[in-house]
Amino acid sequence: MPAFSLCYFNAMLKGLWIWVFAFLLKMPFVA
Structure with missing residues (x-):
């Protein structure tokens, strides 16, 4: 279970x- 949680x-x-x-x-194009 811990391995699955880590993944x-x-x-x-x-x-x-x-x-x-x-x-x-994407920010520079919107501004």
């Missing part, structure tokens, strides 16, 4: 990082 957390963190990177990349 899920890693995937969620990676998804969040991609979302933040896309937001920062």
